[in-house]
Amino acid sequence: MIFSSLHMNSVKLGVLASLMALGAVRSVVGQERHFSVRLEAENRTINPNLWGVFFEDINFGADGGIYAELIKNRSFEFFRPMMGWKILGDTPEGAVMVLNREQTHETNPRFLRIDNAKISGTVGLENEGFRGMGIRKGEEYTFSLMYRQPTGTPTSCRIQLVDSVGNAIGESVFFLENTDDDWQRISVGIRAKSTEAKARFVIWFDGNAAVDVDMLSLFPVETWNNRPNGLRKDMVQVLADMNPGFLRFPGGCIVEGFDLSQRYQWKNTVGPIEDRQMVVNRWNFEFANRLTPDYFQTFGLGFFEYFQLAEDIGAEALPIINCGMACQYNTGEVVPIDQLGPYVQDALDLVEFANGDISTTWGKVRAEMGHPEPFNLKMMGVGNENWGPQYLERLAIFQKALKDRYPDIKVVASSGTDPQGERFEYLDTNLRKMGVDLIDEHFYREPQWFLSNAARYDHYERNGPKIFAGEYAAHTKQKVKPEDKNNWEAALAEAAFLTGVERNADVVELASYAPLFAHYEGWQWTPDLIWVDNLQVYLTPSYYVQKIFATNTGTHIASVQENGQNLTGQEGIYSSAVFNREDKELVIKLVNTNASQQSVVLDLSTFKKRLPKTVTHTLLQESNILATNRVGEPETIHPAVKDLRVEKNSLRVEALPKSLNVFKVKLTL
Numbered sequence: 001m002i003f004s005s006l007h008m009n010s011v012k013l014g015v016l017a018s019l020m021a022l023g024a025v026r027s028v029v030g031q032e033r034h035f036s037v038r039l040e041a042e043n044r045t046i047n048p049n050l051w052g053v054f055f056e057d058i059n060f061g062a063d064g065g066i067y068a069e070l071i072k073n074r075s076f077e078f079f080r081p082m083m084g085w086k087i088l089g090d091t092p093e094g095a096v097m098v099l100n101r102e103q104t105h106e107t108n109p110r111f112l113r114i115d116n117a118k119i120s121g122t123v124g125l126e127n128e129g130f131r132g133m134g135i136r137k138g139e140e141y142t143f144s145l146m147y148r149q150p151t152g153t154p155t156s157c158r159i160q161l162v163d164s165v166g167n168a169i170g171e172s173v174f175f176l177e178n179t180d181d182d183w184q185r186i187s188v189g190i191r192a193k194s195t196e197a198k199a200r201f202v203i204w205f206d207g208n209a210a211v212d213v214d215m216l217s218l219f220p221v222e223t224w225n226n227r228p229n230g231l232r233k234d235m236v237q238v239l240a241d242m243n244p245g246f247l248r249f250p251g252g253c254i255v256e257g258f259d260l261s262q263r264y265q266w267k268n269t270v271g272p273i274e275d276r277q278m279v280v281n282r283w284n285f286e287f288a289n290r291l292t293p294d295y296f297q298t299f300g301l302g303f304f305e306y307f308q309l310a311e312d313i314g315a316e317a318l319p320i321i322n323c324g325m326a327c328q329y330n331t332g333e334v335v336p337i338d339q340l341g342p343y344v345q346d347a348l349d350l351v352e353f354a355n356g357d358i359s360t361t362w363g364k365v366r367a368e369m370g371h372p373e374p375f376n377l378k379m380m381g382v383g384n385e386n387w388g389p390q391y392l393e394r395l396a397i398f399q400k401a402l403k404d405r406y407p408d409i410k411v412v413a414s415s416g417t418d419p420q421g422e423r424f425e426y427l428d429t430n431l432r433k434m435g436v437d438l439i440d441e442h443f444y445r446e447p448q449w450f451l452s453n454a455a456r457y458d459h460y461e462r463n464g465p466k467i468f469a470g471e472y473a474a475h476t477k478q479k480v481k482p483e484d485k486n487n488w489e490a491a492l493a494e495a496a497f498l499t500g501v502e503r504n505a506d507v508v509e510l511a512s513y514a515p516l517f518a519h520y521e522g523w524q525w526t527p528d529l530i531w532v533d534n535l536q537v538y539l540t541p542s543y544y545v546q547k548i549f550a551t552n553t554g555t556h557i558a559s560v561q562e563n564g565q566n567l568t569g570q571e572g573i574y575s576s577a578v579f580n581r582e583d584k585e586l587v588i589k590l591v592n593t594n595a596s597q598q599s600v601v602l603d604l605s606t607f608k609k610r611l612p613k614t615v616t617h618t619l620l621q622e623s624n625i626l627a628t629n630r631v632g633e634p635e636t637i638h639p640a641v642k643d644l645r646v647e648k649n650s651l652r653v654e655a656l657p658k659s660l661n662v663f664k665v666k667l668t669l
């Protein structure tokens, strides 16, 4: 229907403009377009775990983020042992010392000796947290420490939560009783009287003897699933809300490490936390313009916890293991082939850790950590963003060892850093020859790339390896503020591209945006899916796009076409459709990237006897492509849901400018 020929005075035009903004009338530009929606004859199925999440300890994702530990540098193992700490009170030389017992405790060599005998009065330690500590009024926190004090009278300890101007907002007192030479652990609760985003923690020691302390730790009692020393509840919740099909961990470049000594070694991240040897986080120094000198990996969130997290949020675990190569953007070190054995063994042992019964070496470790049941691991990535013949040579050894021992474990291989070009072509061709199960593709590109590549997978080989769209994000040029890079332009381009992923879900088996989390004061990389500060979580437009796709999926690919063609950007429209056999639901996604509204008729006549009276329409829309969600305005872009009437076996849709629309059609029997 064309309104453009109507004679209208300016008042009427104004009214029409307002009505259009409300979506109440048809477009004045362009013809009404007709799209037909059908079930596909080929019966192409969709992996129920298609939409997942990529987790890496980048941007304070783990330490300082989802891992709810509030004390920074709890065991004095940072390069500077007292980083994050301040000594309070008058302490003569030698009264507070960092001791190093490397000979006997290689994984946790340092501790602090406070010699009260040398101090007149009390001495205190203050910890600044990760950019402060987020403390909530009325909530209880658990402080714990390891200590030994063989002589003297018991040391009296007073702990305090302190607000940003120095007022105590919580206090508890306890005693460190005498011990023999062995270390003891003590825990005590402390309740907060007010909410503070930038709190600090203080402990005062009063006694007459030397006391050794280590692993000073403070956690909220309320963590995800109320697990002691667990994860930040609000951050896990937003992951769970996405209904993720898989959790990829622990990254990312962090798997590779700056050099091999800093690579991720999962065996060092399981067992008692005081024995998990800390490693510098590669994002500490990766970007000269975003140096983060206090960024280390404590591995409090280690491989056991990652598997547990995946299980908690209903996701398949997808661990990525180092393939004997360090980051090729950094040192590019590789392990000689004749020394690759321990790396391969780590991969094999990881399967045993996840799936082995409790009589096996690593199954027993898992059981002792509290999970005798297997985690049911089904896939593993070998290498992250590795490339070249040196990668293929190493991958082949891992692939053979894994397939010989665990033929059902799917091997995920890297196609490097780019989705095209010589490096990509070389890897893609060879990985297909090698018969890997999944190829991990990464694309951090401008929004236009996402729009132009919506048909990328339409012609992919159907019989070869499946695709893992393992890391993607549209990067706009907006750099005014870091969070501004997560604008609607980027999210809308991602939505358009994802219709292409969904239409080809028989070949794209897994997909995840990256990176996942960023702390406003601790980030190194933007854009990111979810931003946090010490107390809050902020959801980006890209988050809503991911969530909409992940929570509106199906069991089979359906088709939505105009004149027999898939919708891959004609006049700015991108579309895909799926059918959920179990719920008898047809789900149509329609993205309008145009700046004008478009009138569309979705022809559903092939379902005619089964159509309901109304369908659910989820809309994510914003005309200003530079709009973002941010602190103070967290909900500028968020989904709205309403009903839409079915008319004459079709849906008449006014696709608003710059919008993602989802129509859920519940078919009757």
Ligand code: AHR
Binding pocket: 056, 058, 251, 252, 253, 254, 384, 385, 417, 471, 514, 515, 525
């Ligand atoms: O997601 C951030 C980084 O991007 C990942 O660590 C790496 O795999 C990619 O280069």
